[in-house]
Amino acid sequence: MDVSNLILAGAVALVVTLALLAAIRSRFVRGRLAFSAWLFLGFIGLELAVAQGLGDAAVMPALARLAFVLALVNLVIALLVNPWRDSRPSDRFPAIVQDVAVIGLFLVIATVLMREQLLATSAVGAVVVGFALQDTLGNFFAGLAIQVEKPFRVGHWIRIGDNEGKVQEVTWRATKLLTKDGQFLIVPNSAISGESILNYSEPTVPTRIDIDVGTGYERPPNEVRAAIRRALADAPLVMQSLEPQIHLHNFGGSALEFKVRFWIDDYGCELEARDQVRTRIWYEFRRQNIEIPWPIQIEYSREEQPLRTEAHVVAAAEQLAGVDLFSTLSPDARLSLSRAASDHLFAAGEAIVRQGEQGSSMFVVVQGTVRVALEPSGQEVATITAGGIFGEMSMLTGEPRTATVRAIDEVRALEIAAPDIRALAQATPGLIEHISQVVAARRVGLAQAEATAAAAASAQPHVPQSLLARIKAYLRL
Numbered sequence: 298m299d300v301s302n303l304i305l306a307g308a309v310a311l312v313v314t315l316a317l318l319a320a321i322r323s324r325f326v327r328g329r330l331a332f333s334a335w336l337f338l339g340f341i342g343l344e345l346a347v348a349q350g351l352g353d354a355a356v357m358p359a360l361a362r363l364a365f366v367l368a369l370v371n372l373v374i375a376l377l378v379n380p381w382r383d384s385r386p387s388d389r390f391p392a393i394v395q396d397v398a399v400i401g402l403f404l405v406i407a408t409v410l411m412r413e414q415l416l417a418t419s420a421v422g423a424v425v426v427g428f429a430l431q432d433t434l435g436n437f438f439a440g441l442a443i444q445v446e447k448p449f450r451v452g453h454w455i456r457i458g459d460n461e462g463k464v465q466e467v468t469w470r471a472t473k474l475l476t477k478d479g480q481f482l483i484v485p486n487s488a489i490s491g492e493s494i495l496n497y498s499e500p501t502v503p504t505r506i507d508i509d510v511g512t513g514y515e516r517p518p519n520e521v522r523a524a525i526r527r528a529l530a531d532a533p534l535v536m537q538s539l540e541p542q543i544h545l546h547n548f549g550g551s552a553l554e555f556k557v558r559f560w561i562d563d564y565g566c567e568l569e570a571r572d573q574v575r576t577r578i579w580y581e582f583r584r585q586n587i588e589i590p591w592p593i594q595i596e597y598s599r600e601e602q603p604l605r606t607e608a609h610v611v612a613a614a615e616q617l618a619g620v621d622l623f624s625t626l627s628p629d630a631r632l633s634l635s636r637a638a639s640d641h642l643f644a645a646g647e648a649i650v651r652q653g654e655q656g657s658s659m660f661v662v663v664q665g666t667v668r669v670a671l672e673p674s675g676q677e678v679a680t681i682t683a684g685g686i687f688g689e690m691s692m693l694t695g696e697p698r699t700a701t702v703r704a705i706d707e708v709r710a711l712e713i714a715a716p717d718i719r720a721l722a723q724a725t726p727g728l729i730e731h732i733s734q735v736v737a738a739r740r741v742g743l744a745q746a747e748a749t750a751a752a753a754a755s756a757q758p759h760v761p762q763s764l765l766a767r768i769k770a771y772l773r774l
Contacts, residue, residue, distance in 0.1 A: 304344045307365060311337040314372060321381050325392070329375035336368030363407055370402045453498035454564040457489055463565060477568065497564040503536055504564045508571055510578055511552030513588040518545050518553060524585050528577035529559055531647050534570040536560040552590045580644045605640045613640065613663060613711050619684050620661060621735045626725065634721055639712040643704040652701045656691030658714040665708030669700050680705070689736055692718060 314337060318330045343361035351357070378390040390398075449455045453464050455474070462474030462482050472489055474482040497504050512521050522543045529541050539560040547554040557578075561570045582589060583604075614635035617623045623631055640663070643649055650656060652672040662685045669678040669687060678700055681687055690696050692715050722728045 301348070303361070304341055304348070307337055307341040307344060310365075310369070310372075311341065314368075317376070323379060323381050323383055325383075326375055326379050326381060329371060329379075329395075333368040333372040333375070336364045336371070340365040340368065366406050367399075367403050370406070371399050374399055374402075448494050449496050449499075453496055454504075455497065456495040457484055458492045460484060477565065503539060503560045503562050504567070505558055505560050506567060506570055506574075508557050508574060509554060510557060510575075511549060511554050511590055512582070513590050514553060516587050518555075520585070521553070521555060521587060524581045524587055525555065525557055525578060528581040529557070529574060532559075532570070532573040532577050533646070534561050534566050534573055536562055551592065576644055577647065580642060580647065584641045584643075609640060610635050613638070613661075616661065616663060616684055616711075620686055622686065622689065622732050625728065625731050626721075630721060630725060634713065634717060635711070637717040637720075638714075641710050641712055643708045643710065645704055645706045645708075647704050649702045649704060649708070649710060650688055650691075650698045650700075652698050654698050655695070656688055656698050657695060658712050659686060659688040659692040660702075661686050661711040661713065663709040663711055666705045667702050667708055667710075668705050669702050672701050689739075693732065693736065 311334060314330055314334045318327055318334065321327055321330065340361050343357055343364065347357045347361065374395055378395060449464055451464050451466065455462070455464060457472075457474075460474065460476075460482055462476040464472065465475050465481070466473040467486075471483045471485050474484060476482055510525070525543050526541065529535050530537065535541070536559070541560070542556075542558040544556045544558075545553060546556045557574070559570075559574065561567065579589070581587075610632065614628070614632040617626070617631045617635060618628075623634065626634070638661075641649075643665075649660060649667060662681055662683050664683055666683075667681050667685075667687070669681065670676060671678060681702075687702055688698065691698055692713065695715070718732075
């Protein structure tokens with residue numbers, strides 16, 4: 298073919314490639330097309346040099362034709378196997394597989410076009426390349442096997458030997474992992490081919506996490522299981538759609554040893570999930586007086602200190618003096634009520650009471666702040682700080698909880714049960730009447746704050762007597 302015709306063919310190919318480069322959105326395909334465009338431009342330059350009589354008359358045309366063939370093969374494969382709008386390569390034909398196809402077709406065509414030159418140098422070239430690139434070729438073929446077999450994909454969490462991370466990229470030579478420390482780990486593909494691979498993201502995305510916890514022998518296993526389930530239900534990263542498993546797997550030297558198994562939907566949050574569950578279990582065990590035994594390896598002695606000292610009781614009684622419900626009580630009566638109440642500690646984010654649950658107690662916030670919200674909308678009704686109360690209607694009438702109350706920060710709360718109020722009311726004439734009036738006033742204020750309070754406000758003069766009767770009936774007074 299005449300040189301001018303070859304130059305014209307190269308120019309047409311270059312224009313078509315540039316037009317496709319402007320029209321296609323995929324960054325991956327655009328990168329492939331840009332490579333072909335440069336090769337077409339090189340082909341035109343070499344043919345122009347031949348037309349001007351520059352360079353070796355045998356080598357220059359051969360190089361020009363090889364550049365044209367490689368550009369055309371790369372262009373065709375890039376357009377045929379890749380989506381034109383997705384910036385990532387085809388899942389069926391990853392980048393490394395496309396590279397192999399381009400090189401393979403190029404070598405076949407080049408062998409046909411330049412048979413004599415290739416046959417003359419193939420034997421020596423194969424030996425030299427084989428010795429020089431044996432490690433590179435090993436990584437290449439291992440990477441090719443990874444792309445074909447797909448034991449993992451970009452975005453999967455995997456463990457390779459002692460290395461663990463999220464797959465970021467698989468290249469010809471190595472696989473790039475992002476570790477939980479936020480560092481990149483480059484693992485040669487040949488090393489991966491010789492190791493066992495644990496894929497946390499397949500066949501299903503949810504990952505099961507196991508933790509161990511020990512308790513004292515004095516509490517029944519079923520009570521411990523119930524406490525652990527409550528803790529798991531309040532951990533945000535634990536999947537509630539999959540049932541957790543709690544097994545008593547050993548009678549230890551100093552503890553009943555439980556294995557807790559739960560599921561998370563992102564293995565990258567594994568450490569945070571373990572922390573949440575262990576933290577929730579500690580707080581729940583503390584509230585239920587379930588002991589996590591000290592390890593018994595050496596002899597020791599320590600003086601047991603009560604969790605709630607007399608100073609705590611007196612301080613709580615002083616706070617009760619500021620609560621409207623108990624403002625008419627004598628100091629001795631408030632001290633007695635404080636001593637009978639239970640002192641609880643809640644972690645930030647924990648639910649203290651849940652909407653719809655049956656309740657027979659109220660809470661006085663001793664320390665911290667709580668958030669009152671309606672379910673399932675999550676609409677916030679109020680925030681209550683130290684000295685505030687909630688749950689009084691459930692304590693006085695046995696009604697279900699009307700809202701969910703969660704701790705905003707670490708909260709200490711005094712829980713007062715209905716039997717304690719009943720005993721106090723029997724010894725304190727007029728107490729129930731006073732409490733009913735205070736509660737009725739609180740209900741008026743709440744009703745006026747709500748958008749639907751008009752009807753309730755008009756009927757409010759009849760509330761105190763009705764409420765008093767319900768309180769007396771529930772407390773059997």
